[in-house]
Every structure is written in C-alpha cells, then in structure tokens.
Amino acid sequence: MHAFRPFLPRSLSLLLSLSVFVSPSAAAAAPARPNLLIIQTDEHNFRTLGCYRALLPADQAFIWGEGIKVDTPHLDWIAAHGAIADRFYATSPVCTPSRAALLTGRYPQNTGAIQNDLPLRDDVVTYAEVLRRAGYATGYAGKWHLDGDARPGFAPARKFGWEENRYMFNRGHYKKLIEDEKGPRVGPVNAQGVPTYALDGADAKSFTTDFLTDRTIDFIRRHAAAPFCWHVSFPDPHGPNTVRAPYDTMFFNVDFKQPRSAQSPGKDLPAYAATLAGAFNKNQMALYFGMVKCLDDNVGRILATLRETGQLERTFIVVTSDHGDLCGEHGRDNKGVPMEGSSRIPFLLHAPGVVPPGTVVRSALGNVDFKPTILALMGITNPTTDEGRDASVLFRTGRAPADWADHAFVRIGGGPKRTTAGEDGELAEGNGWLGTFSRDYKFIVAPGAAPSLFDLANDPHELTNLFTAPAQRATVRRLATALHDYAQRFQDPHLAAPRVKSDLAWAMSASADYPAPAAPADPAPAAGKTKRKNKQK
Numbered sequence: 001m002h003a004f005r006p007f008l009p010r011s012l013s014l015l016l017s018l019s020v021f022v023s024p025s026a027a028a029a030a031p032a033r034p035n036l037l038i039i040q041t042d043e044h045n046f047r048t049l050g051c052y053r054a055l056l057p058a059d060q061a062f063i064w065g066e067g068i069k070v071d072t073p074h075l076d077w078i079a080a081h082g083a084i085a086d087r088f089y090a091t092s093p094v095c096t097p098s099r100a101a102l103l104t105g106r107y108p109q110n111t112g113a114i115q116n117d118l119p120l121r122d123d124v125v126t127y128a129e130v131l132r133r134a135g136y137a138t139g140y141a142g143k144w145h146l147d148g149d150a151r152p153g154f155a156p157a158r159k160f161g162w163e164e165n166r167y168m169f170n171r172g173h174y175k176k177l178i179e180d181e182k183g184p185r186v187g188p189v190n191a192q193g194v195p196t197y198a199l200d201g202a203d204a205k206s207f208t209t210d211f212l213t214d215r216t217i218d219f220i221r222r223h224a225a226a227p228f229c230w231h232v233s234f235p236d237p238h239g240p241n242t243v244r245a246p247y248d249t250m251f252f253n254v255d256f257k258q259p260r261s262a263q264s265p266g267k268d269l270p271a272y273a274a275t276l277a278g279a280f281n282k283n284q285m286a287l288y289f290g291m292v293k294c295l296d297d298n299v300g301r302i303l304a305t306l307r308e309t310g311q312l313e314r315t316f317i318v319v320t321s322d323h324g325d326l327c328g329e330h331g332r333d334n335k336g337v338p339m340e341g342s343s344r345i346p347f348l349l350h351a352p353g354v355v356p357p358g359t360v361v362r363s364a365l366g367n368v369d370f371k372p373t374i375l376a377l378m379g380i381t382n383p384t385t386d387e388g389r390d391a392s393v394l395f396r397t398g399r400a401p402a403d404w405a406d407h408a409f410v411r412i413g414g415g416p417k418r419t420t421a422g423e424d425g426e427l428a429e430g431n432g433w434l435g436t437f438s439r440d441y442k443f444i445v446a447p448g449a450a451p452s453l454f455d456l457a458n459d460p461h462e463l464t465n466l467f468t469a470p471a472q473r474a475t476v477r478r479l480a481t482a483l484h485d486y487a488q489r490f491q492d493p494h495l496a497a498p499r500v501k502s503d504l505a506w507a508m509s510a511s512a513d514y515p516a517p518a519a520p521a522d523p524a525p526a527a528g529k530t531k532r533k534n535k536q537k
Helices: 012-019 073-080 095-104 127-133 208-222 282-308 367-378 392-396 470-489 498-508
Strands: 035-041 083-089 137-143 164-169 177-180 183-186 228-233 315-321 347-350 359-366 408-412 433-437 441-446 449-455
Touching (some): 095 367, 315 367, 359 392, 441 498
Parallel strands (some): 137 228
Antiparallel strands (some): 083 347, 315 347
C-alpha cells in the first residue's frame, strides 16, 4: 500500500485550470446524510482525463503524440477537490459484468451477469437498494445493460432500488433521445421502425449526453431538500464515434499518432496481449476526443447546478466508467483484454469533509470494491455480505489496514458458450482469462493461452512477458497464490480449466523450470481487436 500524496498537476497550465474552481469550503465538515451522484461513462480511456495525465510521465500521458490531449477541467476539478484512484480496474472489462460488479459488490460470476446481455439475478442487492431502504430518493438515467436482451428497453420492470427509472434504457449506444407524450424514446428509426444509432441532427437538447444531463439537473433540483442517490450512465465515448456539433470537428486538425505499443511486436506476448497489425484511424480518434469533451462540458453543467442549489458540499460525486478503450494501443480498439487501456478505468471521488482534497490512492482497486467502500464513506449500514473490499480507510486517511493487500482481481469469460458476438462485438465469454493486478505488476492466466507477467513500473506499455524470468519467480508465486485463493473463495469458473489449473500449480510451486502444456491450447479469442464501426450492432 502506498500512502497518499497530494494531487500535484504536472504543468502550471493544468494547475491554473483547476484553481479557477477552488472553493473555500473544501475543508467543510462531513454532511450528516450526503447525497450520492454517480457519473458513469462507457468505454472511456483513462488517459483522456487531464487529472490522470498529470500523474503520468509524458510518454504515457501523451500516447497519441506529444502534447495531444483533450482538456477536461470539470472532471479534473472533481479529482483536485477529492480523490483520484490511480490504479482502478474494471473487475471484468466488458459492459454487463463490470456494471454488475459495481452495483452489487459481487464478482460477476456470482451475480448472474457474467457476460454481456445476461440479466442480474433477482436476489442481488445493489447499493441503490441499500440507500432506498435508508430513506434516500433514488433515480437512474441512461444505459443499464443488466436486464437481458431488451434493446433499447426503457424503464425495466425490475428496478433494483432505483425508484425513478423512466430514463433508464437497457442496451444500446443511441445518439439522439427525445421525449413527448409517448415518453422518452430513441429519435432515429429505420424503415422497419427499429431505433438506430444515427446522429440525425441531434443538438444540445437531444444529443444523448445532453439529454441525460438535463434529466440529471432536473432530478437534482427536485430533490434539493432531501438526500438523494442518482446514477447517470452516459453511453459515450463508446462507439459509434459520432458526436454533435461543434464537437464533431473540434479535433479534426490534430495529427494523432499511433501509440508506441502498436509499433512493437513485443516479447513472448500471449494472444490476449499480442500486438495486432491494425490500421490507426485518426478521424475516429478525433471524434472520440470530441465525445470526451462533450462529456466534460456536461459534467460542468451538473457541477454548476449543485453550486447553484447549495448542494455541492453535501454531495458525494463519483466519476467512473464500465471499462476502457484501447484506442489504438497494441494495434487494437475497444476492450476485453487485460491491457491497461482496456481494463484500467477512471475513478474520481468528491466527498467533502470525508476525503481530503488532492488525495491520490495508489493501490490497486476494482469496481467490485465500490459498493462496500462508498456505503462506509457515507456512514450507511451495509446489510449485505459483499465480495469486494471496504477501501474507505484508503480514501479517508491513507493508512492501510495491517492485512491490506495491494491487488485487484480482474477476469473475463467463463460463462455460457456463445457462437455470435454480443452487444459489443467480443467473443471472449467461452474462453477468457483472469489475473491479479497490483500497482507494479500484472499476472494473468487463461484457459487457452500462455500465462503472463508484466512489470508495470518498468514496462508501462506492456510489451515484455516476464512470466518465466528467474528474477520474477517470487513475484509470480505471490500473485499466483493470491489469484488461486480468490478463485477458490469466489468460485471463479476458470479454476476448473486444465490449463489454468496447471499454470497456477507451477506458478505457486518452488519449481524453476516451466513445463510446456501437455497439449496445444485453443487460441484465446483476441477480444478487444474489433475495429470500431459507425454502424449499429
């Protein structure tokens, strides 16, 4: 565990952009019953946030070219006035299982939603249900992706604690939403009446990010006098990469470069980490940046409303995403693999009077840890037995408990076999991988691919597999033992795979020579390689 260090932006220009918003009430006492506002994005690369770039050396902060960035002053304000978790990982870096872990504090295999498009089990208790029982007004708007196959599927019948879910829709990355006497719905439809992802002239009222922000602002105003919990889930910056004006052309003159990790074949990389020979699309990156800028501007609108209504200093604000986007790293787009761009996600927490401004949490955490942590920070009794860890002490004081371990368990797949691509185009569910991630190392095993160990401190671009390196034998043994213990305790289905069993057995042993697999392994699906298409899936 690494102690807190003050949040110190790398450049004076970023410091000035943050200081514009500094409030003298930053050290106010903790509110008795704080509001909770969750701002969730979809497929969001952490390097697009200025507050994350400020913690990185230049070659990692600007992977798309020297000085190439999108400014995010409103998101950065939340980090500067609260905490930023430097190593926060999606417990399963695709939509449905990641969202299930965040909401329930349970690993995906124990929620019913182990892969995309599978529904949550009826018996799981979300953090929203806990807060509803505690007297909070609760509401949710935006993408849900936990109610099975329905698309778009507005206002699911099973609410899981969200009293207001009129603007919740189950699946899809729709770009234009409208509301009339028929209720909220997707604006563009095709000749068969099926909603589409077309932009269709979306403007500052109907573009989905703006539309959901307006509903968030309305909820905040309506609940100014009582404690509330509101979760807004923006479908962007997930593809298709389209955004309304003026964001659609804002970055078209930027000379984006292919990331360094895409320019090297690496050394001893297994299928899930191998560099692919994919073309790098500068226009797609320009539109991705445009979506991020639109999101940040809308976060600014939400913060302005909290200031105007006098609720900012009694509102806990969380910013996170369900998973990342490789955005060209390792020659790939999208997610589904254990590499940093795919699995490492933003996590910012504004908690006045509880979390000191400028806090940086440097230990590895996963979104399965969110529910027990946020309820503890809010002072709400948690009636459930969660599988994630209560990391509230890391955010409050920086002093870790004596038994705290710097690791997060991240996994994908192991669910029902599928023969067609799911919502996001991955085919990893029948195979997959699992690993122990710490601040400095990442250890991974898979049913159908070679194991790997990455030294993140010395190889941040994840180009060299050190699994069999003699100097790393103790590190492999330590991380493998932790992973085996996790898999046994929480019934991870990957533990039954012969290759996973044998690789973990050797990794935990005192043996020096790694034995070759008894039989050729099936190649692991290269999830995360799918190129983003501007079409409906």
